[in-house]
Amino acid sequence: MRVAPSEVMGLLGPNGAGKSTVIAMMSCLVTPSSGRVLIGGIDTVRSRRQIAGRVGVVFDRARALYPRMTARENIEYFTALRGGGSMRSVARRAAHWIELLDIGKFAEVPVNNLSMGTRQKVSLAAALAADPGVVLMDEPTLGLDVASSLDLQQSIKRMARERGCAVVIATHQMDVAERVCDRVCIMSDGRALAIDTVNALLQLFGRRSYRIALRTQVTCAVEAAIVHSGARPGMPMPSEADAGGGFVVDVDLDDDAGLPRVLEAIRMAGTEVESVVRREPCLASAFLEITGTGKGQRADARYSLV
Amino acid sequence: MHVILWYEVKRGLLRRARSPMEFVTESLAVYIFLVVAVFAASGRVPVPSAMATMASGGLQGRAASEAMFAFACIFCCLGAVQGASLLATEEPGTATLDQLAMSAVPLWVIGLLRDIASFVSFIPSMALIMGAVSLTTGVRFPWPAAVALAPMAMMRLAMLGIGYALGAVALLVKRVGGLVNLVSMAVFALALAPIRQLDIGLGALGIVFPYRWWYGLAADLTFGGSETAGLLARGVAWPCVALASIMTLVYFFAGLLSFNAAFRTSLRRGSLSRA
Numbered sequence: 001m002r003v004a005p006s007e008v009m010g011l012l013g014p015n016g017a018g019k020s021t022v023i024a025m026m027s028c029l030v031t032p033s034s035g036r037v038l039i040g041g042i043d044t045v046r047s048r049r050q051i052a053g054r055v056g057v058v059f060d061r062a063r064a065l066y067p068r069m070t071a072r073e074n075i076e077y078f079t080a081l082r083g084g085g086s087m088r089s090v091a092r093r094a095a096h097w098i099e100l101l102d103i104g105k106f107a108e109v110p111v112n113n114l115s116m117g118t119r120q121k122v123s124l125a126a127a128l129a130a131d132p133g134v135v136l137m138d139e140p141t142l143g144l145d146v147a148s149s150l151d152l153q154q155s156i157k158r159m160a161r162e163r164g165c166a167v168v169i170a171t172h173q174m175d176v177a178e179r180v181c182d183r184v185c186i187m188s189d190g191r192a193l194a195i196d197t198v199n200a201l202l203q204l205f206g207r208r209s210y211r212i213a214l215r216t217q218v219t220c221a222v223e224a225a226i227v228h229s230g231a232r233p234g235m236p237m238p239s240e241a242d243a244g245g246g247f248v249v250d251v252d253l254d255d256d257a258g259l260p261r262v263l264e265a266i267r268m269a270g271t272e273v274e275s276v277v278r279r280e281p282c283l284a285s286a287f288l289e290i291t292g293t294g295k296g297q298r299a300d301a302r303y304s305l306v
Numbered sequence: 307m308h309v310i311l312w313y314e315v316k317r318g319l320l321r322r323a324r325s326p327m328e329f330v331t332e333s334l335a336v337y338i339f340l341v342v343a344v345f346a347a348s349g350r351v352p353v354p355s356a357m358a359t360m361a362s363g364g365l366q367g368r369a370a371s372e373a374m375f376a377f378a379c380i381f382c383c384l385g386a387v388q389g390a391s392l393l394a395t396e397e398p399g400t401a402t403l404d405q406l407a408m409s410a411v412p413l414w415v416i417g418l419l420r421d422i423a424s425f426v427s428f429i430p431s432m433a434l435i436m437g438a439v440s441l442t443t444g445v446r447f448p449w450p451a452a453v454a455l456a457p458m459a460m461m462r463l464a465m466l467g468i469g470y471a472l473g474a475v476a477l478l479v480k481r482v483g484g485l486v487n488l489v490s491m492a493v494f495a496l497a498l499a500p501i502r503q504l505d506i507g508l509g510a511l512g513i514v515f516p517y518r519w520w521y522g523l524a525a526d527l528t529f530g531g532s533e534t535a536g537l538l539a540r541g542v543a544w545p546c547v548a549l550a551s552i553m554t555l556v557y558f559f560a561g562l563l564s565f566n567a568a569f570r571t572s573l574r575r576g577s578l579s580r581a
Contacts, residue, residue, distance in 0.1 A: 021576065029404050030576040052410040064401040068324045069317065080313045081409035081416070087309050110324065126405075 001185055001195060003166040005133070008157065010181035011170040012283075014291055018190040019170035023138045026168065027057045039134055053083040056127030060139035062119035064126070067112035071103060071122040074111055075129050082130030090129075097125035101155055117148025124155060128163070135159070137169045141176050153180050174284040184283070188291045198283055205286035208253045209279040212262070215272040218249050222269045226251055229265035230258055247274075252285075307419070310411060314423035322427060329431070337435050340377055344443045347373035370445040372525060378432060378447070379461060379521055380497045384490050385424045386465040390417045390473025390565060391486050407569075407578055414565055417473060421466055454527040457520040464516045464554040465493065470561030474568035477578070497521065516553040519546065 003009045011019040024030040025037050028044045028051050037044040039051050057064070065074045075094040084090040098107050101121045106114055111122060120140060127135055140156070141149040157180055160167045171177055177184050178198050185195045194201060214222070231251040251262055263273055322329045348370035393416065394403065406416055436447040450458060472489060476482045496515050572578045 024404075024576060027404070027408055029407060029573065029578055031570075031574045049410065049412070052408055055408065057404070057408060059401040059404070064405045066317070066402060067400075068321060073317070073320065077313050077317060078405055078409075080309050081406065081411070083410035085309075087312060090309065090313075 001192060003134075003168055005164045005166050006160055007183065008160050008167040008169065008181045010177040010184035011168060011187060012172075012174070012177055012184050012287055013187035015172075016189075017187040017291075019187060020138050021190070022187075023057070023136045023168065023170050026134070026136050027055055028052075053130055054133050056082075056130065056132035056135045058120070058123045058127045058135070058137040058140050060142040061116065062111070062123045065111045065119060065123060068110055070108050070110055071114065071118075071125075072098060072107040074122060075126045078126040079129040082132070084130045093129040093131070094125070097129045101125050115148070117144050117152065120144060120148070120152055121155065124152070124159075128159060128165075131163075133165060135165050135167045137167065137171075139171055140169060141171065141173060149176070156180055174282065174287060178283050186287060186290045193290050201286045201290070202281045202283065205281075205289045208256060209281065209285065210251050210253065210259065210262075211277045211279055212249050212251060212266065213274040213276075214247050214249065214266070215274050217247060219269070219271070222249065222266055222271050225265040225269040226262055229261045231262045250279075307411070307415075310416070311419050311422060314416075314419045315426050318420070318423045318427045322431075333431060333435055336381065337438055340374065340435065340439045341442050343377060344370050344373055344439060344445050348443070348445065370443070371448045372529065374436060374439065374445060375448050375450070375525060375528060376498065376521070378436060379458065379524065380494055381432065382425070382428060382458070383462050383465040383497070383517065384493065385428055386421055386462050387469045387472065387490055387493055388486055389421045389424060389466070390414075390469040390561075391476040391482055393417050393420060394473050394476035395480060395482065403578060407573075412566075413569055414470065414562055417470065417565070418466070421462075421469070425462070448528055450524060450528045454524040457524040457527070460551065460554050461517050461520040461524070464520070464557040467554075467557030467559070467561030468493065470558075470565040474561070474564040477565070477568040477572045493517070514553065516550045516557060519550040520554070523547075 001009070011022055013019050021030060025032050026039065026044065028048045031045055039054050042050050042054075044051050064078075066077070069077065072094055075097060076090050079090045079093050080087075084093055098104050101124060103118055103121050103125065106118050106122075111119055114122065124140075137156070141152055144152060153176060156167060156169070159165060169177070169181065181198060183195060183197050184201065186193050186201070194205075196204075226249065231253050253259060253262070259276070263276070266273055393406070393413070396402065407413055409416065411419075439445070440447050468489065472482065472486055475485060497517055569578075
């Protein structure tokens, strides 16, 4: 896996896939049992100290801050530790990032009195103030409300674009990956299964998915008829799971030609179709297919393997 | 490096300032302990029978002001014993240790800088406590002579070695609060034990536990004109100084090596920030 300057790479995978371990290896916090990690051409095991100023890390839930110190004190402290120069230089860098991330009014507040969103911005500022070339983020939007999450995502994209940083984000949140990442690496069991742009993965693995609303409850007979017609039960999005109150069925098809067959099978099972909505392929369904963690089998992802 | 030291000192002072209750209760505990100890040393309160039997070398046999001096030295060095393990286990559930481990300076240097910072913040608080104890007991606190600062620094260096060793255990097994307390109490007991008056077995501790030798020298230099200072001036005691210096360096570097080895092991295991 190679990440270029200004690029945002997402690490996606089920629990235990190894995302956080990859982040830890890139941060020199775990020694790889095999293989190697190079940051700007420097080996993270052989030259740990040289890596220090080149990498900034943001942990989930802003865990890497001292709770009783203020936002500014935290940023200055970690900037000094990363080799941020003289005291004046450290203070200047901290002030710059406080302004850039718009956290000025919270700068003198102890971190344990800040909201999670602001804390995460403080973490980001602390990671960036030493001007690293690589920024690593482990679940940066975990625990944030929608507005804070979107705000942070914008900050990440802007920072990568304007500062030329290579950014690696480990996340479970597909929407975050779709919005922020230029490329994603989908992992499972400690292996990279696919690395590509989100669009390319959607084209390869995003299925044609339909939401069919029925006039009556979905019965076992209807489900059996759908499977018999060659369609696969689809994976509803979490927010949509109960939207139909049991009158909705999601199906995945290999091509559009299969849809009339499915509708006919439902009619033959004694149920009337009220509406059919085509759903755009999403990263979540591609993810489930690639990792084999959905209802279907793991996809044959050989052609996009690393 | 001085920039990091400045921020460490600032961090230490801010932590105390932001947790006044913690600071006040800790200081009060030390104050109460010292008042009782100074009264005991001056024979003004009943003492347990075990202490009474050590009349020649124990607290009762010392001047009350020397007792204050002895306790000030011990409290000063206990900070060094506990520092590195605190570094490895502070703020459970956070990833601050990860951030420290990723810094431009090695973790053991951060431990050393924190030790210096804690010493800096220790001095004013201890001065405050000693002033209060002096006012309460009427016993004057003997400020150490300038020449006594060198042996005191060596005392702290040796204890820092023990601190690093405890830090190594903390890096590997995390929950070491009990062990740190045990070692602190052992150091406390060894620092106060009347070694010269005890049998050969315990007397040997004076050699393998360099704190005692340095303390003896610092006390002699502070209280003036004693046997050790005289021996030092005549050059007779230099072999002892050399031996104590070697033992101090052995303590320090053994602790340091074990700390760095434990750090590498925790990186290999991926267990650095596990609670």
